[in-house]
Amino acid sequence: MQQNLLEIDDLTVRLPEGRAARPILDGVSLSVAAGEMVGLVGESGSGKSVACRSVLGLLPERARTDGEVRVAGRDVLTLSRDGLKELRTRQVSMIFQDPRASVNPMRRVGDFLTEGMRAAGVPAAAATDRAEELLDAVGIRDPRGALRRHPHQFSGGMLQRVVIAAALASRPSLLVADEPTTALDVTTQAEVIAILTRLQAERGTGMLFVTHDLELASAICDRVYVMYAGRIVETQAATDLFDRPRHPYTAGLLACTPRVEPDAAPPRPIPGRPVSLAESPSGCAFAARCAHAQERCSVEKPVLRQYDGQGLAACLRADEGILL
């Protein structure tokens, strides 16, 4: 099998004793191949953000980890400080939800874009030229003028483009985006997504796209992982996931999302609420909210298993085809 760009292998992350009753990540495995767009979907507390930050070696304070996070074959979790720096400046870039929080408001956009390149030894003039190219690539008009402006002179959507440009400056092979469009308006979201997908396809960058929005993930990703309570409960090709979810949670998420199409059924809520870190249910974490749960569901922990197609689901009853 060909080596993946990113491989998270059975990653478990525990907070220090007393801070949480269950691991925030529990045996998470996922992979992203070069040029692939992979979605990671979950609600608050699902662990999706922790998982995506682990790719950069960013872990919660005093957390204990098991498993590996390999980027191009090297385990990120055992990297030295220099190794991590090298990883972050050359191989992996991250885009966060709030562009205002990831840009120094006191500095010009040009400085923000070139500082990484300058640190990597690119001469000033070349770095500026490259920054201009990047701003042009993310659709900012008058890139030369933009370099001299400050972050507050940009709208949220424009600033997120600047952040994307900065993320691409180091020509990373992997882009990790944590809810990059959640803070944006829908029309702006469409534009930013259009830019991201175009650049990703042009450059063959692998991308891990983290979102709470299953619709969005299915619309733009090749494959989607669905997380619940720190575990991956289902993964499939995006189109299959949307048409034939195997896990009741995935099906529930799809059913509870309000749809704008004229003939769409009203959203059907999932009862209960996501499992907090203070709870550690035995068996399947979703059992308490699941319409299909049986007695054994609250005893036996389901493992990810392959069913008829390509996808994997962690549900004891997935083979019964209860959702079809």
Added chain:
Amino acid sequence: MTTAVDVTALRRRPGLRRLRVFGQGPLFTAAVLLLAALVAVALFAPLLAPYDPDALDLQATLAGSSTDHLLGADQSGRDVLSRLLYGARSGLLGPLVVVALSTLLGILVGVVAAWRGGRVDALLSRSMDLVFSFPGLLVAIMFVAVTGPGMTAPVIAMAVAYTPYVGRLVRSIAQQEKARPYIESYLVQGWSGWTICVRHLLPNIAPTVLAQSAINFGYALMDLAALSFLGFGVQPPTADWGAMINEGEGALLQGAMLPALAPSVCIMLAVVAFSIVGEGIADRVAKRDR
């Protein structure tokens, strides 16, 4: 492992944390203990002091440390330890009044400025800037020049001088708090601005104000001691740390360190302790708001 067990294990934790809140760290605990000791000393000075603080004993003039006089005696032969213990009274009472008055006044000015906004805010803010631009010590000395030496005038002057420190802080955090939806939801429910301020806004900003006041307490203590040192504040022969340093100057020239050094150390410790407590409270508020 069952759910119930884990949840109770977690439940017990916040209780533990509440205990630890008092100990922000060993430094914070030490500062609180020191201040508590200081208050106790001020309250029980007559019981603790080995001598009458004003009793002259010319035979003991400039005596060094001994079993009779633990911290020696000053130029007039008065017991330094006793004077130090009594000195805690004026040392704490003065700043207490300054901080109490300036906090009250600052809250009033700050909340009104933040809540009313517009011209009221502009007027109050400019007034605070004006007061702020006068050195408090200078104003206090000017007051003394008019009224004659004594503590009342400088305490009032310092209270006014310290008001902008509180007022500016209150104004800025009250502005932030006012914009929060919970305050707006009370407006939508039909409560009067006055009620909302007193019942909801003030209690939520109080910890931050308390932190600032604790820090101010240390500064006020230092300023009032300076006034007494300069001879404008507490008048001899009353025992007061600032005045003691002043009186100790002569002793210093004659090679006796303790009469001036002991009150200096007391002032320093008290100021540092108040700062640590203030910062500690501020840290806690920041953590809570995070």
Added chain:
Amino acid sequence: MTAVTAVPETTGASGLVVDGLRKEFGGRAAVEGVSFTLRPGGSLGIVGESGCGKTTTARMLVGLETPDAGTVHLGGRDRSARARGRAERLARAREIQMVFQDPYLSLDPRISVSACIEEVLRLHFPLDAPARRRRVAELLDQVGLGEREAAALPRRLSGGQRQRVAIARALAARPQVLILDEAVAALDVSIQAQILDLLAGIRRDEGIGFLFVSHDLAVVRHITDEVVVLRAGAIVESGPTTSVLTSPEHPYTRLLLDSVPRPGWDPARISAGRRALA
């Protein structure tokens, strides 16, 4: 019978009638000539992107901002100017209540759930203590909260639970109109649907009119009868929700609709459309 009209009925109109609303901030009009009518017990959506003036409009209706021009009437009573005196303030509060977007900031952190509802009752109704307690329990039950949550401080509750408290608190004043300003936007998807369900039930049972301010067309489609589309402070389109969302007339409405992600969604085409419109 269209309840959303550009020209509101003049005299004796029932429901919430908004006419020619205008608000400037620093010389720039945030809301300009906004007019609509919400019939009693109806549900009206105000949609648009951030900065379109939808929240400013909501804040003017509820008295948190004073309009520079235009009028707001509820049941024929004028509420455009600042309230004078306690009686008028309270009367207005019983007309319109509001639920805010952020459940983490809309409750006083120091006040327990039951106390925060009880104080509304004490302000508005002459109930004795046992009657107030019964009403608090009733309201909490209506939003699906029990005794355990009643005694809790807000920080012990999840976002969804807090939003339920905010709804119960708003209902406590027995308003005729409830303004929901992005009230489900900050919630998890699975919780969002629960709150929408809850709201639909409340509207059915209580006959309260809803004014649903949202950026989310899909949410608006399921909870409103009529919709007003705002862009840069002005209404670009209005009408029954189903017809506006199935056959939009204004290109901006169409763009908003196309922007909602779904399978087969083409973001590149949407951004081209957006540029064409700008």
